[in-house]
Amino acid sequence: MPPSTTCRPRMPAEKELQRIAALRQYQILDTLPDKEFDMITQTVKHVFDVPMVAISFVDTHRQWFKSEIGMGVCETDRAGSFCTHTIEGPDPMAIPDALEDPHFRSSPLVSGPPRIRAYLGAPLASPEGCNLGAICVMDHVPRQFSRRDRDVLAHFANLIMERLELRRAVAEDVLTGACTRRAFEERFAAAMRQHQRSGSDLTLALFDIDDFKAFNDSYGHPAGDRVLRSVGRCTRSTIRRSDIFGRVGGDEFAIVLPDTSLAEAEELLRRLRKRFAAIRLAEAPDVVVTASFGLAGALDPEVSPRSLMKITDKALYAAKASGKNAICLQDQERPLTPPRASLQRRIDRD
Known part of the structure; x- marks a missing residue:
């Protein structure tokens, strides 16, 4: 897996529209808390030994958390968010020290609550290749993330998408293609x-x-x-x-x-x-x-x-x-x- 970087080029406007359309198809935004996703964030917290974990879906102007630990909110503005950069590429993105990173040192998520200092996020990619959001781990202190850390988090991202795909299949009426x-x-x-x-x-x-x-x-x-x-x-x-x-x-x-x-x-x-x-x-x-x-x-x-x-x-x-x-x-x-x-x-x- 290649090294991560925060200098990721912004996706073209047409591709962003396709991504938002794909996100809407999953009908996940603003849904109620879910034990299955909460179990995943709890497991990720235990594996990485971090105070903050989130499953984030990136909407047009916000990032919304389906499940979170340590963030204290259900959504934040997309501007200044880490996950909006993560979804620009296919691989996990690591920030060892946000205060030393020119893209994030002025982010309100760094300068104010929840005071993110280290971040690792893996994109949640649909089967068509649209990054809907990210699974991310965060710490209040600087931290180096290994290649193994990136691989493990990418595995959890695949697990989340498998659950979303399974739910979408179960939720669809076979005869008409409508929701059950x-x-x-x-x-x-x-x-x-x-x-x-x-x-x-x-x-x-x-x-x-x-x-x-x-x-x-x-x-x-x-x-x-x-x-x-x-x-x-x-x-x-x-x-x-x-x-x-x-x-x-x-x-x-x-x-x-x-x-x-x-x-x-x-x-x-x-x-x-x-x-x-x-x-x-x-x-x-x-x-x-x-x-x-x-x-x-x-x-x-x-x-x-x-x-x-x-x-x-x-x-x-x-x-x-x-x-x-x-x-x-x-x-x-x-x-x-x-x-x-x-x-x-x-x-x-x-």
């Missing part, structure tokens, strides 16, 4: 915490496929699975990587849209309706796939995920009661889009 209900609820709660912290827009959409049970009864469950698979594919290719798509019931889905106004969310759902209508099935060529949508925004800064789900579900019920294949906004009895013949009604009419 449990994973969706965790990520939705994290998005709500981030929304409340930043004050940015957040919108929730709920939808279910019209007359799906009748379709299954008419054409069989294999055909129904193909509808679900197509709906999942259309949704995933329409929303952004930062959005959260979950399967919350048999044929019911939810989409969390951070930094999205109600008007922007409505336009997205209109595009999604068109994508669904374009789905074609060999065993049912005359069937048009439709869905009913409920839409609500987190307008009250104190609203909880559960409360917002109830508000949005009420809007979804109104869309279904209006004739299906429609979009209804919270607190509106009339649909935003005129209902048309739903999937099974088109079958019956033909």
Whole structure:
């Protein structure tokens, strides 16, 4: 492993955008403490005999700690942070004495709490090669880190990424590619915490496929699975990587849209309706796939995920009661889009 250096060139802006997009896909930011990651930091602390350890994910303007020992905070500004330099390269970065390093001697993390003097960090690299953050060990006194130290910390970085990949695989619904209900609820709660912290827009959409049970009864469950698979594919290719798509019931889905106004969310759902209508099935060529949508925004800064789900579900019920294949906004009895013949009604009419 080559010697580490703090003089790492900044990654190009396009690559940084790709890195942030990859980080968003893991939906890890602002999630609750986790015993599994806490066990890793405890083990690393014991192995390196240091007072400070952190698993850090580097966001656009901050570094957020999934687990930390000795830092005393859950996040810090990205400016002046050590990990923002670590993620610029593929190998661990060691700082024997931050006061002797021109890049870090003026960092608030060195001059003030937690008063980092020595640092060793290994990047957390996704399978695609995007460095999402770092696992780092820190001391209050100068310290030399050996090649073995770098190798051991790189091993822990690989272990963390293996756990993240496994969680992402388990949290994904195999048929539709959406989050499972449990994973969706965790990520939705994290998005709500981030929304409340930043004050940015957040919108929730709920939808279910019209007359799906009748379709299954008419054409069989294999055909129904193909509808679900197509709906999942259309949704995933329409929303952004930062959005959260979950399967919350048999044929019911939810989409969390951070930094999205109600008007922007409505336009997205209109595009999604068109994508669904374009789905074609060999065993049912005359069937048009439709869905009913409920839409609500987190307008009250104190609203909880559960409360917002109830508000949005009420809007979804109104869309279904209006004739299906429609979009209804919270607190509106009339649909935003005129209902048309739903999937099974088109079958019956033909």
